[in-house]
Amino acid sequence: MRYRFWLVFLVFLPAIFCRASWAEEPRFCEPCVRADEDFLASDVLRGRGSATRDEHLAATFVASLFEGFGLEPGGDHGSFLQKAPLPNPLPDRVQRHLASFENVPRTETWNVVGILRGSDTKTRQDAILLTAHLDHLGVGQPVNGDSIYNGADDDASGTTAVIELARVLSQGKRPKRTVLFVLFGSEELGGFGNRYFLDHPPVPLDHIVANLEFEMIGRPDPAVRAGHFWLTGYERSDLGPELAKHGAHLVADPHPEQKFFQRSDNYALAKRGIIAQTVSSFNLHKDYHRPSDEISKLDFAYMTTVISSMVKPVLWLANTEWKPKWNPGGKP
Numbered sequence: 378m379r380y381r382f383w384l385v386f387l388v389f390l391p392a393i394f395c396r397a398s399w400a401e402e403p404r405f406c407e408p409c410v411r412a413d414e415d416f417l418a419s420d421v422l423r424g425r426g427s428a429t430r431d432e433h434l435a436a437t438f439v440a441s442l443f444e445g446f447g448l449e450p451g452g453d454h455g456s457f458l459q460k461a462p463l464p465n466p467l468p469d470r471v472q473r474h475l476a477s478f479e480n481v482p483r484t485e486t487w488n489v490v491g492i493l494r495g496s497d498t499k500t501r502q503d504a505i506l507l508t509a510h511l512d513h514l515g516v517g518q519p520v521n522g523d524s525i526y527n528g529a530d531d532d533a534s535g536t537t538a539v540i541e542l543a544r545v546l547s548q549g550k551r552p553k554r555t556v557l558f559v560l561f562g563s564e565e566l567g568g569f570g571n572r573y574f575l576d577h578p579p580v581p582l583d584h585i586v587a588n589l590e591f592e593m594i595g596r597p598d599p600a601v602r603a604g605h606f607w608l609t610g611y612e613r614s615d616l617g618p619e620l621a622k623h624g625a626h627l628v629a630d631p632h633p634e635q636k637f638f639q640r641s642d643n644y645a646l647a648k649r650g651i652i653a654q655t656v657s658s659f660n661l662h663k664d665y666h667r668p669s670d671e672i673s674k675l676d677f678a679y680m681t682t683v684i685s686s687m688v689k690p691v692l693w694l695a696n697t698e699w700k701p702k703w704n705p706g707g708k709p
């Protein structure tokens with residue numbers, strides 16, 4: 378009898394330990410990086426035109442994934458989708474753009490909001506906000522016979538980063554702070570989804586400890602170390618250096634003359650006082666805002682390296698009571 382007990386114990390011992398380590402150490406899904414891009418940047422989605430049915434489809438895809446991860450919905454009426462009315466009246470430029478897409482142009486854009494509620498009753502009112510924009514330019518002027526502006530790098534790559542961080546963080550032990558995973562619509566038209574989110578946030582804005590926007594991380598930038606990406610406005614706050622200390626493959630923006638800190642969704646949040654900066658590796662490639670921004674140009678090994686490098690630093694940020702702050706003169 379005793380012999381049989383020890384036999385059973387020894388057989389199941391590795392499984393017990395594996396289960397324990399799995400529970401503590403969420404696993405990053407490498408094939409999922411390509412799978413997300415294969416859908417988001419496919420010709421079927423016709424370039425996820427801002428405020429079009431294609432953007433809506435992309436948003437619905439992300440919402441379904443968030444639901445499967447077990448996140449809490451942060452959108453309208455218990456859903457993950459946030460319907461954001463476009464401003465009325467719209468600038469002529471935007472009206473003409475929308476009219477080129479549909480039967481009656483739409484009057485709304487779509488955000489996706491997923492919440493991983495913090496486990497600690499004291500610190501869960503603090504929120505870490507991870508964002509990207511899910512729209513792109515849609516169908517436009519053909520270049521070399523191709524009229525679909527797929528936006529594989531801009532910004533299906535950032536959207537993929539937010540999805541995969543949501544997937545991995547929703548496994549295992551729940552962080553102490555709340556983590557918000559948000560995809561904005563209509564960034565390309567003028568940040569309309571982002572503006573609506575700021576007026577209808579799922580938590581008070583002053584509870585957001587930090588915002589990391591992921592924008593164009595599909596190709597390495599030879600201007601920085603291999604396997605690294607950069608943070609806009611790195612010197613403006615102590616967020617980037619602290620994340621790098623905890624393992625993030627993050628360095629300073631090597632293109633300050635491009636003023637990227639002001640050119641992404643993070644800027645509107647930073648103007649509201651939130652420590653909000655953009656993670657990118659845009660290497661000033663010639664496919665920017667052209668139909669040739671395609672999946673075939675992406676470096677998936679690189680994407681996997683840099684996105685997965687953020688898992689531990691983000692988990693650290695979501696479990697600490699440390700708060701980033703602007704450096705003197707850094708707040709916009």
Ligand SMILES: [Zn+2]
Pocket residue numbers: 510531532564592593
């Ligand atoms: Zn973009």
